Amino acid sequence: MEHTSTVSPEVTFEHHHSDEEFKRRVKKTTILLSVITIIELAIGLTIYSLHKSDVNRDFLILCIKGVVCILTIAKAYYIVSVFMHLGDEIRNMIMTIVVPLMLFIWFIIAFIYEGNSYKNLRNKYDLHFKETTMPQKHGAAEKHEEKPTEKSGKE
Amino acid sequence: MMWYFLMSDAFTFGAFLISYGSIRFSQNFWPDPNVVFNAFPGAGHANLPLAFVSVMTFVLIISSVTMVLAVHAGHKGDKKGVIKWMAWTIVGGLAFLGCQAWEWHHLITGEHATLIDGKIEMIGQTMGGNPWGELVQGPELTAAINNTSHETLMELMHHQDASLTHEKLAAMSDPQMRGVLSAAELHIRENGPVAFGGYFYGITGFHGFHVFSGVIINIIMLIMTQKNVFQNKGHYLMIEKAGLYWHFVDLVWVFVFLCFYLI
Numbered sequence: 001m002e003h004t005s006t007v008s009p010e011v012t013f014e015h016h017h018s019d020e021e022f023k024r025r026v027k028k029t030t031i032l033l034s035v036i037t038i039i040e041l042a043i044g045l046t047i048y049s050l051h052k053s054d055v056n057r058d059f060l061i062l063c064i065k066g067v068v069c070i071l072t073i074a075k076a077y078y079i080v081s082v083f084m085h086l087g088d089e090i091r092n093m094i095m096t097i098v099v100p101l102m103l104f105i106w107f108i109i110a111f112i113y114e115g116n117s118y119k120n121l122r123n124k125y126d127l128h129f130k131e132t133t134m135p136q137k138h139g140a141a142e143k144h145e146e147k148p149t150e151k152s153g154k155e
Numbered sequence: 156m157m158w159y160f161l162m163s164d165a166f167t168f169g170a171f172l173i174s175y176g177s178i179r180f181s182q183n184f185w186p187d188p189n190v191v192f193n194a195f196p197g198a199g200h201a202n203l204p205l206a207f208v209s210v211m212t213f214v215l216i217i218s219s220v221t222m223v224l225a226v227h228a229g230h231k232g233d234k235k236g237v238i239k240w241m242a243w244t245i246v247g248g249l250a251f252l253g254c255q256a257w258e259w260h261h262l263i264t265g266e267h268a269t270l271i272d273g274k275i276e277m278i279g280q281t282m283g284g285n286p287w288g289e290l291v292q293g294p295e296l297t298a299a300i301n302n303t304s305h306e307t308l309m310e311l312m313h314h315q316d317a318s319l320t321h322e323k324l325a326a327m328s329d330p331q332m333r334g335v336l337s338a339a340e341l342h343i344r345e346n347g348p349v350a351f352g353g354y355f356y357g358i359t360g361f362h363g364f365h366v367f368s369g370v371i372i373n374i375i376m377l378i379m380t381q382k383n384v385f386q387n388k389g390h391y392l393m394i395e396k397a398g399l400y401w402h403f404v405d406l407v408w409v410f411v412f413l414c415f416y417l418i
Contacts (some may be wrong), residue, residue, distance in 0.1 A: 034213070071210065072417075076406055103166075111174070133183040
């Protein structure tokens with residue numbers, strides 16, 4: 001590892017920005033994170049009102065949930081790269097952290113698929129399960145929550 | 156090295172959240188988070204979906220920012236700055252823990268009318284069950300009211316109209332109360348998926364434990380700063396590492412927030 005710090009061999013990046021620049025960057029990131037969080041909350045409330053209406057909007061809700069997941073990943077990116085300043089580290093350091101986390105892509109897809117297929121099999125062969133748990137289409141109240149996109153742990 | 160520890164911790168949390176996702180996809184019904192998390196301290200029974208959890212999220216984001224400032228002060232060797240910002244970070248962490256304690260307490264002890272085995276019972280959200288199933292309507296609801304015990308009827312009546320005291324209710328007979336309740340608009344739900352409570356308490360509890368240990372680490376760092384340990388060493392690298400851990404806690408909350416409260 002090529003590091004120039006004399007403080008500790010574990011410091012693998014240089015502090016090249018000035019005080020002013022740093023303050024501006026932190027401020028910008030804080031505002032960005034807050035704005036994304038507010039958008040997410042607004043979307044959460046939109047989902048709530050969509051659930052209450054009669055019309056079947058499962059697909060729309062699914063899309064909106066996808067948007068929330070993308071926003072969350074954006075937030076994670078900013079926290080890791082600016083607050084944890086991984087973005088300032090040397091390239092090899094970044095790679096040793098990020099490459100193993102790629103496993104999550106497979107991990108998420110595989111296990112969500114697994115859960116979904118278990119549900120389909122049970123609905124097909126276990127009619128008692130289907131009858132007791134399948135939500136009735138009674139409009140006004142809670143529309144059931146159908147397959148939300150699930151993303152997690154991916155940085 | 157901190158980074159590799161955090162990476163392994165990310166896998167632990169990832170595994171928890173993915174197993175939650177997997178179970179959730181295997182169910183036909185899953186509770187709507189806006190129905191579950193709609194309380195706010197001091198607001199009584201007002202329906203305020205997402206309000207309290209957004210406060211918690213902002214508390215954690217702000218404490219992350221103060222941690223960045225503490226680390227930055229450390230780079231400049233500014234002892235006073237480190238102490239000031241570390242103290243604010245600790246305050247943020249404790250505030251978050253307090254919020255979580257309130258939320259858990261509310262979920263466990265806040266009892267809701269739930270349809271169990273054909274009759275209505277009052278239950279809170281525990282590992283064994285939760286009141287977040289589907290809404291019960293029509294003839295099923297009427298039958299449930301007819302099967303409900305005297306005590307639960309009294310509780311339901313009191314819930315409907317707080318002016319009904321215990322003495323007034325004791326004077327009413329069961330059929331009378333059933334008549335009133337049938338006419339009223341009751342929000343009775345079925346028992347929700349059992350896994351919901353376990354996953355919620357397990358994952359937010361594990362995250363809360365991380366916040367707790369983060370606060371402890373920050374307090375130790377604060378004391379060490381005050382005792383000039385870092386100044387004598389010539390660098391504030393430990394603050395930097397504690398900071399990484401603290402940001403990681405914030406990062407995990409971003410995903411817990413997404414999985415439990417938003418979607």
